[in-house]
Amino acid sequence: MALLRVTDQELVERVLQGKAEAFNHLVSRWEKKLYNYACRLTGDREEAMDICQDAFTRAYEQLSQLKDPGKFSFWLFKIARNFCFSRYRSGKTQVPLQREKEGEDAIDLENLLSQDHGLRLDSGRTFELQEMQLMVRGALDFLPFEQRETIVLKIYEGLKFSEIAELAECPVSTVKSRLYLGMAQLKKILTEKGQG
Amino acid sequence: MNCEKSRDLMPDWIGQEIDAGELKELKNHLHACTTCRQELAQLSGLRGSLLSAWPDEPIPRPIRFEFDRPSPANPWWRFQRWPLYLKSSLTVTACFLVCLAGLSFSRTKIQLNQGDFSITFGEGTAEKAPASKVISADQFQSLLKKAVADLDQRQNLRWQELFQTREEAESRREVELRGLSSKLHYLETTQNLVWKETLLNKSYVESLARDLYLRTSQARSSQP
Numbered sequence: 053m054a055l056l057r058v059t060d061q062e063l064v065e066r067v068l069q070g071k072a073e074a075f076n077h078l079v080s081r082w083e084k085k086l087y088n089y090a091c092r093l094t095g096d097r098e099e100a101m102d103i104c105q106d107a108f109t110r111a112y113e114q115l116s117q118l119k120d121p122g123k124f125s126f127w128l129f130k131i132a133r134n135f136c137f138s139r140y141r142s143g144k145t146q147v148p149l150q151r152e153k154e155g156e157d158a159i160d161l162e163n164l165l166s167q168d169h170g171l172r173l174d175s176g177r178t179f180e181l182q183e184m185q186l187m188v189r190g191a192l193d194f195l196p197f198e199q200r201e202t203i204v205l206k207i208y209e210g211l212k213f214s215e216i217a218e219l220a221e222c223p224v225s226t227v228k229s230r231l232y233l234g235m236a237q238l239k240k241i242l243t244e245k246g247q248g
Numbered sequence: 249m250n251c252e253k254s255r256d257l258m259p260d261w262i263g264q265e266i267d268a269g270e271l272k273e274l275k276n277h278l279h280a281c282t283t284c285r286q287e288l289a290q291l292s293g294l295r296g297s298l299l300s301a302w303p304d305e306p307i308p309r310p311i312r313f314e315f316d317r318p319s320p321a322n323p324w325w326r327f328q329r330w331p332l333y334l335k336s337s338l339t340v341t342a343c344f345l346v347c348l349a350g351l352s353f354s355r356t357k358i359q360l361n362q363g364d365f366s367i368t369f370g371e372g373t374a375e376k377a378p379a380s381k382v383i384s385a386d387q388f389q390s391l392l393k394k395a396v397a398d399l400d401q402r403q404n405l406r407w408q409e410l411f412q413t414r415e416e417a418e419s420r421r422e423v424e425l426r427g428l429s430s431k432l433h434y435l436e437t438t439q440n441l442v443w444k445e446t447l448l449n450k451s452y453v454e455s456l457a458r459d460l461y462l463r464t465s466q467a468r469s470s471q472p
Contacts, residue, residue: 072315079311087307101308108311181300188301206263207298213265228259235262235291242294 064121067112075115079108082125085209086132092204093136095193103139107132129209130219133201140197191241199234206231249277254284262291 058077066074083104090100090107110131111124118127192200201220205211217224254277260266261274278285330338359366383391 072313075315076312079313083311084304084307088304091305092302097305097308104307105311108313112313184297185301188297203298207295208302213259213263228256228263231259231263232255235294238298239290239294242297243290 059122060124061121064115064118064124067115068121075112078124082128083108085125086128089129089204089209090132090136092192092208093133093197093201094139095189099139103132103135106135110135126215126219133219136201137197187242188238191238194241195234195237199230199237202227202230203234203238249273251277251281251284254278254281255287258288258291261288262295 060078060081063074063078063081067078086107087100087104090103091097094100094103107128111128118124192203195203198220202216205216205219206213211219213224213227216227220227254274257266257270257274260270266274278288
């Protein structure tokens with residue numbers, strides 16, 4: 053219980069004073085949140101796990117470069133975000149990238165779900181919760197990285213627009229625009245397939 | 249408020265960062281505009297769907313570090329992460345300082361006297377520098393004469409060495425010239441001999457040709 057009262061800043065300072073074990077407390081504090089963030093951003097559990105591991109390793113190695121120890125979590129998320137983005141750019145997440153290029157008409161969500169999850173969507177069917185989850189997750193795959201990232205950070209992580217803008221290194225107005233466009237795109241995909 | 253402004257405020261609504269004044273304006277517009285009301289309702293519903301579609305999951309394998317690697321607080325670890333140019337320059341400086349400290353510790357004396365470099369370790373064998381003193385004009389003159397005489401002597405020695413080298417070079421040159429002239433003489437003699445032999449051969453061939461011509465003409469005259 054005493055550890056819960058210790059702030060990130062104090063733990064970072066302990067690590068920098070030579071008590072390396074304190075870093076494991078930081079890891080246990082943030083690993084679940086970071087894993088879920090990476091998972092929602094990549095859509096792949098194993099990749100999210102790898103990104104988590106890499107992000108914590110990088111954070112440990114560069115901890116002395118952290119200017120404001122109070123912003124450890126923000127800094128950690130930024131490292132993870134950069135890993136996700138570089139993997140997206142290097143083409144590891146091929147499916148969303150290809151679908152995005154094909155355009156709206158080429159989107160075949162039914163095919164995606166039947167391929168990826170062994171499911172078949174029937175017309176006029178009321179989706180069960182599990183199927184709805186798969187459909188929403190599948191629809192997120194069609195979004196560009198920036199829109200997906202904004203939705204994840206705003207809806208799931210509950211960050212402020214200004215924090216997202218700092219993380220993504222863009223103006224607040226761009227963040228708002230990405231959120232609106234991303235949501236509108238998701239709505240369109242889900243409505244079309246729900247009706248289809 | 250029009251529909252365009254209403255759409256601009258929708259991200260703030262979804263993100264729950266809309267201020268009270270704008271919220272009031274938006275609500276007023278939504279009462280009047282069915283299209284915007286429906287769109288916002290759909291987006292709000294989608295927000296709820298997103299949240300329920302992907303709840304937080306537990307991490308499959310908790311991450312824990314084994315700290316066999318040095319801590320970021322360790323100076324050696326920090327030094328290793330410095331750029332190469334910084335590390336190398338610091339290492340060279342440190343080595344230089346260590347050498348300097350070692351030399352001063354062993355009371356090393358380094359002297360450069362009239363081009364002669366000398367280095368002495370330890371105090372016992374070191375030559376003590378002469379204490380400065382006032383000298384008279386006569387002493388100064390005698391010291392000056394001595395220095396000039398030393399200089400002359402050294403210069404003479406240098407001249408002698410130079411002459412000796414020159415003589416040696418000349419004698420070597422003479423020997424080489426003699427050898428060259430004898431070779432030339434031999435070449436001339438050989439050429440003369442070849443020439444004579446050529447002349448002899450030529451006269452012999454002429455006599456043979458003349459003899460052959462005579463014989464041929466006699467044979468023709470004797471035929472009927």
